[in-house]
Amino acid sequence: MNPFFCQTQVFTRLPFANGVSKMANGHSPLLLTTAGWLERNIDKIVRSQLTTDLIVADPVNSHPKLLDIIGMEQTLPKFDQIIAIGGGSAIDAAKALTALRALDSNASLFKNAVIRATPLGNDFTPSPIIAIPTTSGTGSEVTRWGTLWGPNMEKYSIMHSTFYPTSAILDPSLCVSMPEDVTLYSGLDAISHAMEAIWNRNHTPASDMASIASIRALKRALPMVLNNPDSFELRQQVQIAALYAGYAMGTTQTALAHSISYPFTATFGLPHGFACSFSLGEVARYNTEADSARVGLIADAFDCSLDELPDKFHNWIKEMGVVTYLQNYISNRSIDCIDEDLINPARANNNIRNADEKSAKKIVQASLKALF
CATH class of the missing domain: 1.20.1090.10 (Dehydroquinate synthase-like - alpha domain)
Structure with a gap:
């Protein structure tokens, strides 16, 4: 029988900007979000809360693909935390990206973990994730797995106990823009x-x-x-x-x-x-x-x-x-x-x-x- 377990801190009365200020300062954070949120200048809002530099990744697409994650990771400098703002795709992509970086950017090991479910090992230590969901459905902010897709929309899951986001901020103001x-x-x-x-x-x-x-x-x-x-x-x-x-x-x-x-x-x-x-x-x-x-x-x-x-x-x-x-x-x-x-x-x-x-x-x- 599976234990009922979640190690994510969940904040329900904390405005997301305040949470970013509290949790990301002192780190080298990477912002991972969607094109829509970048158009709404979410990167500027996050940056305004930080005293450290913010790395902004290319926008995440719906149904993030395995090869897209590998390509994105190759373009990014060093980071030690991911701020994922968006729906399940953004949070799942954050889990995949931090996994690949924790594997020393070894795309072959990463593909095996995703496609063949090769164990990631007990000494696997990906960077922490702050999950800020802007939709209300996937539950990715409190689970230990993420979903990726193959080139022909084959569905894959990547799972590890370290994929629980360190923190999740549920700010309903971010959901109002949902169509x-x-x-x-x-x-x-x-x-x-x-x-x-x-x-x-x-x-x-x-x-x-x-x-x-x-x-x-x-x-x-x-x-x-x-x-x-x-x-x-x-x-x-x-x-x-x-x-x-x-x-x-x-x-x-x-x-x-x-x-x-x-x-x-x-x-x-x-x-x-x-x-x-x-x-x-x-x-x-x-x-x-x-x-x-x-x-x-x-x-x-x-x-x-x-x-x-x-x-x-x-x-x-x-x-x-x-x-x-x-x-x-x-x-x-x-x-x-x-x-x-x-x-x-x-x-x-x-x-x-x-x-x-x-x-x-x-x-x-x-x-x-x-x-x-």
């Missing part, structure tokens, strides 16, 4: 983490409590923040709910819905939060046959009966406009374009009920029929 679609799919990513942590072979009483709290909060607050995007209070509620989902998922890892999601992102470009959530209602129905008590915890959090849960979830995401966004990427026939790619053993094996390609395809077909 509606990013607000929605990042929130759905969070609820997927929470639900998948419950129907998971690695669940613990602590991860269950975190997941239940997250589901209850997101069910209420996510639709509200879509209607009131400038509300700091609602933004913070969704942030904290995503944090709790990250705690839970950081204990259990993800399961069948995430396994199903990967080819939808790789083949159609469907944003991860939509890809890992559209099937949740039918995965709930599927898992109920194996352990109704487990899935019942989610039904209770959704304030419905076990039998009502799949349709309740479908209606909830429909009311938030998910179908309109899905239609930009996929149709109810999209499953015909995916051949034997729905089962990723590292994810599907965590599910409380065994699944194969045939059962996963039925889940997808039922999900698309319910939504379209």
Whole structure:
């Protein structure tokens, strides 16, 4: 059984600029962020808080690629801390970049660690990360792994106990600029983490409590923040709910819905939060046959009966406009374009009920029929 553990200091009442001043002075920090945040002059704001020089890396793209990290690292001078500001892609890229630098810039060792999961060793000591998330979904600010992508959108994970950010600053003012679609799919990513942590072979009483709290909060607050995007209070509620989902998922890892999601992102470009959530209602129905008590915890959090849960979830995401966004990427026939790619053993094996390609395809077909 996995222990419930996180060594990241999480600050929820600390403005990010004050946190940078407190945590980065005395270091040689590297700022890693996105093009959008650089356009908003986030580098100037961070630099204004420092008495030391700030190194600014090239902007991180969505779905950071393995080769991009290697290329970026070659251009950078020495640093001893990374300030990662952005969504999960920025924080994951920070984990990868600090790993490569800790491997003495050895690209071959780094590729083996990412692609073949070669152990990084007990004496592996990457530079610390200050994670400042500007979306509310991935949980990367409190987990020990990061996601990278291959040239053909192959998904890889890199994991080590030292990848927990040293500190995470949750400042809701940084989430107000999130567009509606990013607000929605990042929130759905969070609820997927929470639900998948419950129907998971690695669940613990602590991860269950975190997941239940997250589901209850997101069910209420996510639709509200879509209607009131400038509300700091609602933004913070969704942030904290995503944090709790990250705690839970950081204990259990993800399961069948995430396994199903990967080819939808790789083949159609469907944003991860939509890809890992559209099937949740039918995965709930599927898992109920194996352990109704487990899935019942989610039904209770959704304030419905076990039998009502799949349709309740479908209606909830429909009311938030998910179908309109899905239609930009996929149709109810999209499953015909995916051949034997729905089962990723590292994810599907965590599910409380065994699944194969045939059962996963039925889940997808039922999900698309319910939504379209």
